[in-house]
Amino acid sequence: MEFVVLPDHPAADEVSARIPEEYRKKVLRHHSGRPWLVGNWPANAAVCVGAGPSKIALFGAARTTERELLVQLGKVRTLRDLDGIAERTAGSFHLVASINGLVRAQGGLSGARGIFSTSFAGITVAANRISVLGELRRLTVAEDQLALRLLAFTPPWPLSERSVWREVDSLPFAHYLSVRPDGTAEQIRWWDPPAPERPAGLAAPELREALVAAVAARTGAQPAVGADLSGGMDSTSLCFLAAEQGGGLVTIRRRLMDPTNCDDPVADRAAADLPGAEHIVLDKDTASPYYESPDRDDLAMDEPPPFIAMASHMEDVARIMASHGVTRHLQGHGSDELAATGTTYVNAMAQRSLLGSLGMIRAMRARRRWSLATTLRVVRAFPPYAEWLQRSADELLRPPDVESEVGWEPTPRLPPWASGEAAALVRDAMNRTAGTDPQPMSSIPTQHEILRCIRVNGWIVRFANTLGERFGVSFEAPFLDDRVVETALSVRMADRYVAGRHKPVLAAALRGTVPDYVLDRTTKSHFTVDVYNGRKRNLAKMREMCEESRLADLGLIGRDGFRRALSSAMPDPMHMGPLEKTIACEAWLRSLPARTGPQAP
The missing domain is CATH 3.40.50.620 (HUPs)
Known part of the structure; x- marks a missing residue:
């Protein structure tokens, strides 16, 4: 399913005409008659209704009917009035609306249904797939964002929200995209996490x-x-x-x-x-x-x-x-x-009552074999998020250890086969971001960590x-x-x-x-035996990928270090996750030639 969202602007007709026929099977229009939604979607994957100058479409799995949605739409006067529909409708879906010429587009909190935007023909064009935008203009890879994808776990917030394409903006967590009739757009926050107060x-x-x-x-x-x-x-x-x-x-x-x-x-x-x-x-x-056809393109x-x-x-x-x-x-x-009750949860409980959380702290310390120093780091107040991010930028090449569990997020670590150039790109991106004083998704570290993990799972579902x-x-x-x-x-x-x-x-x-x-x-x-067996079976293909590595050609990894990690008879378990991230990036780079589009006018 693909769709493109266009503003109520005269250039919308031109953009619609430039969209390839395979992505232009269906067209829904603004009240003005200009194209609003252009795409290809199954009939059972969308609920679309309109009343005068107001129109709304839900793409995906939404527990509503046209009749129910029309009643709710009748109460909408502004884009913010759509909050209620987003909050009350069960399921996972994209919400796209045209209200008196103003457009709102969003996915869910998890990011399983993303919204991406770019500029073309002087207006903001949004879509649920970047590949569609790539049909309108040529896209180029941002090497710093690609280097961030080599990190163990995921890039830290909010770098995790940014597109790997220079010309594309990803809609960040808990925001909707508002597109005005003049073709300009704004990302507006519409949701904040609740206070954890319900018994x-x-x-x-x-x-x-x-x-x-x-x-x-x-x-x-x-x-x-x-x-x-x-x-x-x-x-x-x-x-x-x-x-x-x-x-x-x-x-x-x-x-x-x-x-x-x-x-x-x-x-x-x-x-x-x-x-x-x-x-x-x-x-x-x-x-x-596991790892069947890792060299796929x-x-x-x-x-x-x-x-x-x-x-x-x-x-x-x-x-x-x-x-x-x-x-x-x-x-x-x-x-x-x-349901996570890891280190950030222990920290939250310790901040509320150190004495009341001693039993939990002792149990966690015994289970994870923490030293006293690590335990003290867990229970004391974490630094402000921007400070934590800046400190993490200085530790990118340290070997992973139990200390990396402690903080707002798992401390970002680059694998030992990452190049100095990759480290410099990641460090610079993290320091620049820290300099903007980014706020976490929640002021409570454990809530922030839960939401970060929810976004990672949304990414998994999207793929x-x-x-x-x-x-x-x-x-x-x-x-x-x-x-x-x-x-x-x-x-x-x-x-x-x-x-x-x-x-x-x-x-x-x-x-x-x-x-x-x-x-x-x-x-x-767990799947450890399956993973090791699959790795052994497909190791020859992975080694070929190493010798032909496009990441190495870009200067982001060292081919020798990557080769050593793959050649280990019993690889370090700490390297299994980063190895998969690197191989995934390689497979993705192999897939790029078919994704390039024409140069923008």
Whole structure:
């Protein structure tokens, strides 16, 4: 699905005519008659209504009808009045409106549905895909932003919000794009995180209601919906919520190679408790290995992807779901992050009551083997965000250690194969940004960290959908929906942690629908064996990528250091994540030639 948003400006006709035919299957118009929305979208993926000079379109999974949306639109007089529609409508969608010639365009809080803009023919042009904008003007890669994508974890806020293309602006977290009839635009903040003051007893029913509505937004009139059934609390809970909605359910899971994994027995039991569903199980003989085709050059992605190891598996899931008539597939992304009780949570509790949080601090220290010095760093007040960012810029090349867990975000680290030029670019970008005194997404570090992780998961879903759309399948993450995120953030800090319990608020919210043996789990399996096996199987391809490295040609990594990391018989576990980031950037760079567009007039 692609669409372009145009202002109510005379140049809109010219821009519309320049858009290739494949992206111009449908056209919606402003009240003036000028083109407003130009694109190609399935009929069941959009709800569009209009009343006089006011028009609105929701693209994606929105729990509303044309009739309901028209009633709400009738109450809208200004762009800010659209806040209510964005807040009350369950699901994940783009909201685009034309109100008396003014345009508003936005995605959700997670960024799973992004909005990007550029200047063309003297006006601001927005779209849900950068590739469409690349058809209008030639885009060039910003090398400092590409270098930032080599960091372990993700670029720090707000650098994580910036486009890797010089000519493109990404709509940042909690903002909408306002485009005036003269073609100029402004990014306007429309949402702020709630205060964490709701007792769990009140928040849990609200969280349940939000999750039920989020799943219902995906099921709706669908004849069948797909879902992961890993055995973990997150995806398994979504399966039971989807089954409660009625309709067909097709689940899929991948058996782990680790013989000690504890997910499969739970998944087997859950499948037996979902007798009306069809269950598909992939094993080592039927599942694509991790890192299958790492040297691919067909990533239709607007930016370097967040992962490459599971790309072939995600395509397998989409292909299988499509063969079963499924167009929407549920995944559990975001649940872990919404219930996070890591270092920033311990810090928040210590700031409220050091004495009252001593038990939690002792337990965390024992589990993570912190030194006394590290423990003191965790519990004392963090520095202002800009100061933390500036300090982090000086530590880019330090080896990762337990100290890097402490702060507003995981401390940014470049891998040892990054070049001095890459380090200089990243350091300069971070220092320049720190100099603007950026404010965190929330003044409470743990809330900021949760939102950062929600944005990372949104990025993952966005990439998954570029893979799934080739098969007509949309990957959906109900835990990332605005209402679910807001409700989870509103929970009182002290109620988020219960010793010996896992995600206590979510468990309370879903008790009675999801079996206790799922909600009461305190263990979780991992994919380490699968990852190492896939790496070994595809290592030759990765080495070829190293020798032909475009990142090395750009001077951002050292080919020798990259080669050494790939050649290790047993690579350092701390390097596995950065290795995947580097390989993902390489694969993305290989995909660029087909994405270049004509020079702008």
